Amino acid sequence: MGDLGEKKYVSEQELRTHNKKDDLWISIQGKIYNVTDWANHHPGGDQPLLNLAGQDVTDAFVAYHPGSAWKFLDQFFTGYYLKDYRVSEVSKDYRKLLFEFTKMGLFEKKGHGVLFL
DSSP states (O other), rough: OOOEEEEEEEHHHHHTOEEEEEEEEEEEETTEEETTTTTGTTTSSHHHEEEEESBBOOHHHEEEEEEEGGGGGGEEEEEETTTOOOOOOHHHHHHHHHHHHHTTSOOOOOOOOOOOO
């Protein structure tokens, strides 16, 4: 972990070490979240979080969560950002397609309930 200017950063290698039930971090759009305590309360169960622990989960988050879920992320933010975060070409293509389908009314996500303790 280290500082580059004002923001604090972690490397992808460091993020990958936080991949256990008792130490579970994820990245969404380059921000690092500690979801260790949330995993047991996650409406989809802890398995999706455990399967994706220690890596960027932006596309999975967008695909499986309603827009209203974004506002709940801040409580899990570690204060760290992923160093050298960039969007892969595959993710760029997916996001363009998702945007176009949504704009055309061909794709509509349904919301789900969220439990916060």
